[in-house]
Amino acid sequence: MTVALSGKEIAARLAKQFPGSIIEATGNTILVKADSLPEVAAFLKNAPDLSFDYLVSLTAVDYWDYFEVVYRLTSIPRNHSLVLKVRCQGRANLHLPSVTGLWRGADFQEREVYDLFGIAFDGHPNMKRIFMWEGFQGHPLRRDYL
Amino acid sequence: MEVTEKSGFYVYSDVELDKNEGIQIEALKTASQNSIPDPDRWLDEETQRNILLTSLDAILNWARRSSLWPVVCFPACCAFELIATAASRFDISRFGMEVIRASPRQADVMITAGTLTWKMAPNVRRIYEQMAEPKWVIAMGACAISGGTFAQSYSVVPGYNRIIPVDVYIPGCPPRPEALLHGIRMLHNKIAKQSIKQEAGK
Amino acid sequence: MVLKAEPFVVNLGPVHPSTHGVFRLRATLDGEVVVNIEPVIGYLHRGIEKLAEGRTYTQNIPFTDRLDYLASMSNNLAYCLAVEKLAGITVPERGDYLRVIMAELQRLASHLIAVGAFLNDCGAFMTPILYMLREREKILDHFEMVSGQRLTYAYMRIGGVSQDIPEEFLPALGKFVAGMPGYIDEYDGLIKENEIFLARTKGVGILPKDLAINISASGPVLRASGVKWDIRKADPYSVYDRFEFDIPTGTAGDCYDRYRVRVEEMRQSVRILQQAMAQIPKGKVRTEIPLTFRPPVGEAYGHVEAPKGELGFYLVSDGSIAPYRFHCRAPSLINLTALRDMMIGWKVADAIIIFGSIDICMGEVDR
Ligand code: SF4
Numbered sequence: 136m137t138v139a140l141s142g143k144e145i146a147a148r149l150a151k152q153f154p155g156s157i158i159e160a161t162g163n164t165i166l167v168k169a170d171s172l173p174e175v176a177a178f179l180k181n182a183p184d185l186s187f188d189y190l191v192s193l194t195a196v197d198y199w200d201y202f203e204v205v206y207r208l209t210s211i212p213r214n215h216s217l218v219l220k221v222r223c224q225g226r227a228n229l230h231l232p233s234v235t236g237l238w239r240g241a242d243f244q245e246r247e248v249y250d251l252f253g254i255a256f257d258g259h260p261n262m263k264r265i266f267m268w269e270g271f272q273g274h275p276l277r278r279d280y281l
Numbered sequence: 282m283e284v285t286e287k288s289g290f291y292v293y294s295d296v297e298l299d300k301n302e303g304i305q306i307e308a309l310k311t312a313s314q315n316s317i318p319d320p321d322r323w324l325d326e327e328t329q330r331n332i333l334l335t336s337l338d339a340i341l342n343w344a345r346r347s348s349l350w351p352v353v354c355f356p357a358c359c360a361f362e363l364i365a366t367a368a369s370r371f372d373i374s375r376f377g378m379e380v381i382r383a384s385p386r387q388a389d390v391m392i393t394a395g396t397l398t399w400k401m402a403p404n405v406r407r408i409y410e411q412m413a414e415p416k417w418v419i420a421m422g423a424c425a426i427s428g429g430t431f432a433q434s435y436s437v438v439p440g441y442n443r444i445i446p447v448d449v450y451i452p453g454c455p456p457r458p459e460a461l462l463h464g465i466r467m468l469h470n471k472i473a474k475q476s477i478k479q480e481a482g483k
Numbered sequence: 484m485v486l487k488a489e490p491f492v493v494n495l496g497p498v499h500p501s502t503h504g505v506f507r508l509r510a511t512l513d514g515e516v517v518v519n520i521e522p523v524i525g526y527l528h529r530g531i532e533k534l535a536e537g538r539t540y541t542q543n544i545p546f547t548d549r550l551d552y553l554a555s556m557s558n559n560l561a562y563c564l565a566v567e568k569l570a571g572i573t574v575p576e577r578g579d580y581l582r583v584i585m586a587e588l589q590r591l592a593s594h595l596i597a598v599g600a601f602l603n604d605c606g607a608f609m610t611p612i613l614y615m616l617r618e619r620e621k622i623l624d625h626f627e628m629v630s631g632q633r634l635t636y637a638y639m640r641i642g643g644v645s646q647d648i649p650e651e652f653l654p655a656l657g658k659f660v661a662g663m664p665g666y667i668d669e670y671d672g673l674i675k676e677n678e679i680f681l682a683r684t685k686g687v688g689i690l691p692k693d694l695a696i697n698i699s700a701s702g703p704v705l706r707a708s709g710v711k712w713d714i715r716k717a718d719p720y721s722v723y724d725r726f727e728f729d730i731p732t733g734t735a736g737d738c739y740d741r742y743r744v745r746v747e748e749m750r751q752s753v754r755i756l757q758q759a760m761a762q763i764p765k766g767k768v769r770t771e772i773p774l775t776f777r778p779p780v781g782e783a784y785g786h787v788e789a790p791k792g793e794l795g796f797y798l799v800s801d802g803s804i805a806p807y808r809f810h811c812r813a814p815s816l817i818n819l820t821a822l823r824d825m826m827i828g829w830k831v832a833d834a835i836i837i838f839g840s841i842d843i844c845m846g847e848v849d850r
Contacts, residue, residue: 136717136719188696190699191793191795192795194797194810205797207795207797211710211712214718239694239697239698239820240697240698240700240817241699242698243820244816244817247816251532264525265524265525266436266524266525266849267400267436267525267528268399275530275533280435280533353499356526356845357527357552357846358634358635358846360504361553361596361634362634364616365616365619365620365633368613368616368620369616369617370617370620383500395527396527398525398526398527398529400525400528401505401526401527430534430546430549433537434529434530434531434534435530435533436528436530437529437530457633
């Protein structure tokens with residue numbers, strides 16, 4: 136059985152390591168500040184007792200005021216999981232740091248989020264539309280796209 | 282007709298009818314003293330042995346409908362019902378259609394098995410245009426007819442008939458192989474009614 | 484003297500017999516050798532995730548059928564598990580068993596196509612796939628018996644399955660399960676030691692273990708690289724913890740291993756089916772849910788080991804009758820991430836084999 140790690144415990148550790156990086160922690164989830172995403176993600180991947188080496192999925196949700204990008208992490212050797220969330224305020228010109236350097240599995244999924252939500256990931260090697268054609272107007276999965 | 286009783290038997294006899302039959306037989310016999318001349322006798326001997334005469338439309342339509350080669354156009358789920366139709370249980374080769382061509386130049390019919398998106402539309406259009414005349418299109422499945430379940434989607438073309446002319450529509454999501462075979466038979470009937478005169482005038 | 488050729492770009496697809504659907508590969512070749520590739524996808528992007536936000540939870544089940552249309556039952560299962568997690572619904576035991584039976588039958592059907600199409604790409608044109616379609620038809624007969632459909636079943640419902648199986652189902656399944664190992668042996672005996680097949684697949688398209696994990700590969704692609712990771716064991720769902728089965732893994736991570744893992748998985752599926760048939764209890768098959776079903780506000784992620792890998796549904800509910808967000812974690816799309824690494828340096832003919840060995844379904848890649 137995959138153990139869902141407690142977000143609070145990990146958040147406490149992370150807060151010690153990177154002060155001010157955590158916004159809140161509930162259940163299996165921690166909400167991280169966008170600027171500290173690369174350090175936090177690298178820590179989660181490399182800490183020997185966490186070793187989140189497998190990025191299960193990456194997606195986004197549109198909550199009107201902000202977009203939430205959801206990273207679902209699993210550790211294959213330790214068989215536990217954690218959900219990492221990052222918020223992106225506003226609706227235009229959105230940017231987040233890319234995690235492709237840590238998990239290459241994010242490659243197509245970040246492009247998908249860029250295509251359908253319009254959040255650009257800085258540091259992604261090939262940030263362009265993946266499903267829609269070049270020149271398509273708008274980002275279809277936003278709530279205001281009808 | 283009169284019925285007479287002769288020593289316990291009823292004998293049915295109609296001399297009139299017998300006479301009429303006799304006259305017909307005699308007439309045919311007198312009329313058929315010489316053999317009927319061969320209608321092809323104006324052809325020389327060599328040609329007679331090698332040529333069958335029929336109406337041009339009938340032979341062309343027969344040839345066209347007996348070996349309709351489909352072109353590869355398998356965008357989505359319906360393709361697997363098409364493949365199942367081509368496989369041994371339903372055996373599309375009964376209709377001379379088992380040669381599914383990858384090249385549109387060698388194909389006669391496009392079975393559009395699946396959802397068409399706007400991104401894919403130019404490619405399908407180009408394949409259709411590259412097919413040699415005469416060509417036909419079978420729209421297979423709800424998606425091909427009208428967009429089906431995805432009709433309201435931002436990226437789906439609501440029906441292949443937006444970009445290419447369609448001859449036969451087969452409903453279903455996906456249509457069963459039997460339905461596809463029925464559609465193919467309908468296309469056969471449609472081809473049987475065509476005439477090259479119409480084609481020339483079109 | 485060394486002849487230098489100018490690299491040139493070859494476009495494979497989107498309509499190409501070897502690309503299994505509308506996949507497009509922009510390959511840069513130097514002579515016959517692939518020096519760079521770029522997968523171009525989106526030719527079947529139907530916007531299911533957007534459409535699903537406008538339908539009720541039950542109405543979305545048919546959409547899941549059309550994601551991976553070669554494994555509709557597995558998709559139904561993953562989606563229903565996610566909704567049940569969201570709303571805290573339990574499934575009657577018989578319903579769970581029926582779900583497992585259908586999911587394993589579906590795995591057999593999907594792997595049959597995967598292996599058949601792969602052999603097609605290897606040059607064994609049409610013959611193997613016709614044999615495998617024969618067995619697939621038998622499986623489809625079973626699905627037709629329970630759901631009335633051949634491809635898009637929508638058999639599973641939130642809280643169970645739509646209806647109980649007919650009386651004839653289990654005897655028919657018993658007959659099929661008894662015959663299947665023989666068929667698998669027959670195919671495998673023809674293929675596995677074939678000299679040409681070995682020469683073309685052994686050592687071709689290697690995906691190393693670290694890379695496989697790093698690109699989030701899953702399913703047979705991950706296991707062929709030697710990672711023993713199967714959601715059915717790692718995070719058991721439904722009643723999978725009651726069955727005994729092994730997880731076949733490869734060692735080299737080449738095309739041959741991916742083929743072997745699929746064949747071995749088919750044998751394991753038969754094992755699971757035998758156990759499930761023996762254990763299936765009597766009783767209800769479905770927990771009734773109200774017609775206007777409103778799960779509480781929250782989010783849930785349900786995942787299953789689909790034939791192609793880890794298939795997950797991430798649902799966000801705002802308490803209304805339709806999901807606020809419906810995301811599908813598609814194994815086919817993510818397995819393609821390492822395509823470039825696997826193909827570069829091989830000849831075009833090998834590139835086709837490598838692509839075939841991944842086994843993708845475009846409905847799921849593009850959604
Ligand atoms: S009609 Fe149905 S089965 Fe056919 S392509 Fe459309 S959704 Fe798929």
